[in-house]
Amino acid sequence: MTLFRLDASINPANSSSRAIADIVEAEWQAANPGGTIVRKNLGNEPLPSTAWIGALGASWAPEEARTGEQRAALALAVGLAGELRSADAALLAVPLYNFGIPQHVKTWIDLVMAGAKSADEALLAGKPAVLVVVRGGAYGPGTPREGWDHSTAYLRRILADVWGADLTVVEREFTLVGVNPALDDFKDLAAQFKDAAHAAAAVAGKSLASGAGLR
Numbered sequence: 001m002t003l004f005r006l007d008a009s010i011n012p013a014n015s016s017s018r019a020i021a022d023i024v025e026a027e028w029q030a031a032n033p034g035g036t037i038v039r040k041n042l043g044n045e046p047l048p049s050t051a052w053i054g055a056l057g058a059s060w061a062p063e064e065a066r067t068g069e070q071r072a073a074l075a076l077a078v079g080l081a082g083e084l085r086s087a088d089a090a091l092l093a094v095p096l097y098n099f100g101i102p103q104h105v106k107t108w109i110d111l112v113m114a115g116a117k118s119a120d121e122a123l124l125a126g127k128p129a130v131l132v133v134v135r136g137g138a139y140g141p142g143t144p145r146e147g148w149d150h151s152t153a154y155l156r157r158i159l160a161d162v163w164g165a166d167l168t169v170v171e172r173e174f175t176l177v178g179v180n181p182a183l184d185d186f187k188d189l190a191a192q193f194k195d196a197a198h199a200a201a202a203v204a205g206k207s208l209a210s211g212a213g214l215r
């Protein structure tokens with residue numbers, strides 16, 4: 001069995017999304033002691049942002065007219081799509097940055113689509129996936145920034161609706177409480193959010209291992 005794990009924190013040494021994903025991974029590993037984990041750490045090793053243009057240029061050009069750069073970009077894209085296609089389960093840990101999807105995660109998604117057999121190939125059809133989402137602030141109903149998270153709905157769309165994953169989402173908010181003094185009034189709430197997210201991660205990890213998403 002193979003688990004594909006993608007991390008996107010740009011601060012991996014002190015990452016709350018990684019900590020949650022580690023809980024999920026530990027559950028999967030416990031159920032699959034001989035399993036393989038394919039890791040992609042986009043925060044440490046981002047993909048080249050020009051590769052998507054090169055990969056599409058290659059696929060639109062006749063074989064003999066492709067530049068070396070285009071060939072390399074298409075090979076990268078095909079390889080990234082293949083990593084997902086050959087995985088049995090997927091785990092992604094993605095922080096909210098600037099109210100949207102991290103640009104290095106968007107680059108990865110664009111390249112996967114460019115390297116797939118078609119842009120809507122269901123690379124994770126019938127496979128369980130866990131998406132870990134963390135946000136420094138809080139965006140729940142009635143909060144001043146309700147509706148400002150423009151990342152999570154997009155990631156759900158791609159993972160569940162385009163790639164066909166049986167998706168479970170684990171979310172944690174207020175990770176900047178204790179870091180930003182302006183949020184000190186929310187310490188108790190933030191601690192509750194953390195505990196709830198870590199408990200949800202353990203449950204999600206079990207479902208990832210059993211092959212069923214929770215939604």
Ligand SMILES: Cc1cc2nc3c(=O)[nH]c(=O)nc-3n(C[C@H](O)[C@H](O)[C@H](O)COP(=O)(O)O)c2cc1C
Pocket residue numbers: 009010011012014015016017018095096097098099100134135136137138175176
């Ligand atoms: C450049 C940058 C932009 C950020 N933008 C947002 C944001 O728009 N909304 C938010 O709630 N938190 C934002 N944060 C806070 C992160 O979401 C938060 O620190 C999160 O815990 C980071 O993930 P990690 O702990 O896995 O590294 C931002 C952090 C950084 C470094």
